[in-house]
Amino acid sequence: MVDQQAAAQCAKLCDSFYLYDERSLTRSAQTLRDSFPGIDFLYSVKCNPHPLIIKALAEKGFGADAASLGEVLLSRECGLAPEDIYYSAPGKTPEDLARAVDLSTVIADSPGEVERLQALAQSRGITLKIGVRINPDFTLYTANGSSSKFGIDEETVFSLLPTWNALPNIRIVGLHVHCHSQELDAAILRRYHENVLALARRFSAGLATPLDFVNLGSGIGVPFTAQDRPVDVAALGKSTSALAAAFQKEFPGVRVLIESGRYATSAAGTYVSKVVDKKVSRGKTYVLLASTLNAFLRPAVNHMVEGQNPGKAPDACEPLYTGGGTVEFLPLTQTQERETVTLCGSLCTAADIVAEDISLPRLSVGDLVAIPNAGSYAYVLSPTQFAHLPLPRQFFICSTGQILES
Numbered sequence: 001m002v003d004q005q006a007a008a009q010c011a012k013l014c015d016s017f018y019l020y021d022e023r024s025l026t027r028s029a030q031t032l033r034d035s036f037p038g039i040d041f042l043y044s045v046k047c048n049p050h051p052l053i054i055k056a057l058a059e060k061g062f063g064a065d066a067a068s069l070g071e072v073l074l075s076r077e078c079g080l081a082p083e084d085i086y087y088s089a090p091g092k093t094p095e096d097l098a099r100a101v102d103l104s105t106v107i108a109d110s111p112g113e114v115e116r117l118q119a120l121a122q123s124r125g126i127t128l129k130i131g132v133r134i135n136p137d138f139t140l141y142t143a144n145g146s147s148s149k150f151g152i153d154e155e156t157v158f159s160l161l162p163t164w165n166a167l168p169n170i171r172i173v174g175l176h177v178h179c180h181s182q183e184l185d186a187a188i189l190r191r192y193h194e195n196v197l198a199l200a201r202r203f204s205a206g207l208a209t210p211l212d213f214v215n216l217g218s219g220i221g222v223p224f225t226a227q228d229r230p231v232d233v234a235a236l237g238k239s240t241s242a243l244a245a246a247f248q249k250e251f252p253g254v255r256v257l258i259e260s261g262r263y264a265t266s267a268a269g270t271y272v273s274k275v276v277d278k279k280v281s282r283g284k285t286y287v288l289l290a291s292t293l294n295a296f297l298r299p300a301v302n303h304m305v306e307g308q309n310p311g312k313a314p315d316a317c318e319p320l321y322t323g324g325g326t327v328e329f330l331p332l333t334q335t336q337e338r339e340t341v342t343l344c345g346s347l348c349t350a351a352d353i354v355a356e357d358i359s360l361p362r363l364s365v366g367d368l369v370a371i372p373n374a375g376s377y378a379y380v381l382s383p384t385q386f387a388h389l390p391l392p393r394q395f396f397i398c399s400t401g402q403i404l405e406s
């Protein structure tokens, strides 16, 4: 639900903005916490690094899944402890590693990175506990694995374990698997969690040191369309927590982690832009919003992709493209009368169109149009520098109702 009063208040300050609602954020976070007893959650910072969001989720007990050194540093600034920050990304530089090892648990993404971490630890005269990201021999949808730029193939990991066990300055204490985002079927996610825990058992059997953590990655999706059925989080939580509890019995003290970006944040965010002009060209009515493509890329990408594949949505390409009909436009007006319009932004490019010939309540200059599900992969993924338009502002509605910025 869009907080219309807050939107109207913010619209007095600027023409295009994001509204993040702490009440929705903490509700989703609490749902995850309550549904998965015994499991710890990490917030995937890359989907929305707004500090107030990181802090609100930290208050709900979420650690950080950092996808860059920048996100490690940001998570520290937001008050997270190094033991609650897990840094997993391909292509970390030696400088990234040198700074991150003191501030987070580093998860190696390649055999070369394990060697670089060994050299780093040796040069400092320390023993370093790290995790390894594994590209498993399964996916969410298939019994066999696929080739990936992420992690180290399961087969390779097992052949390297004896070498890694002998490294003087490295202790491998955890594994991380993440295959896919935006899955709504709890049964598929359950089987995936089961497969990762089975992999963790085999991995641990080959390790010289006890396992500290198993990171199951993300996958829990959010509904975008009226047809989308939300993940049955209660059922999934029940079965995954049972699997995790059995695992923790075998491996006392091991931390089982789930990462989540979109589940906590997507519905908590709304993008709002003001109608700045309206005109007719050869029978078509154009409603011009202050900013579309430059401030919130996904709707423009959706429109572009669907234009190339009319009536047939191609596979999702997360987080840039989610699927057909996944963007909703909500005029914040009381008007009952409807009209068919083409909705576009004010950039000097024909690509800046988000919807063609859609029926909406009649809009006038000064009205607001909201796009829900803008809490994740929205602001950060958008080309906000393009054409020097004003940056969209970001407002945060606290649980108390107070509206904060930055």
Ligand SMILES: *Cc1c(COP(=O)(O)O)cnc(C)c1O
Pocket: 044, 046, 047, 065, 067, 088, 178, 180, 181, 182, 217, 218, 219, 220, 259, 260, 261, 262, 263, 376
């Ligand atoms: C992006 C990413 C996530 C977050 O995925 P969501 O679908 O937003 O929950 C989690 N883990 C890893 C490794 C990622 O790359």
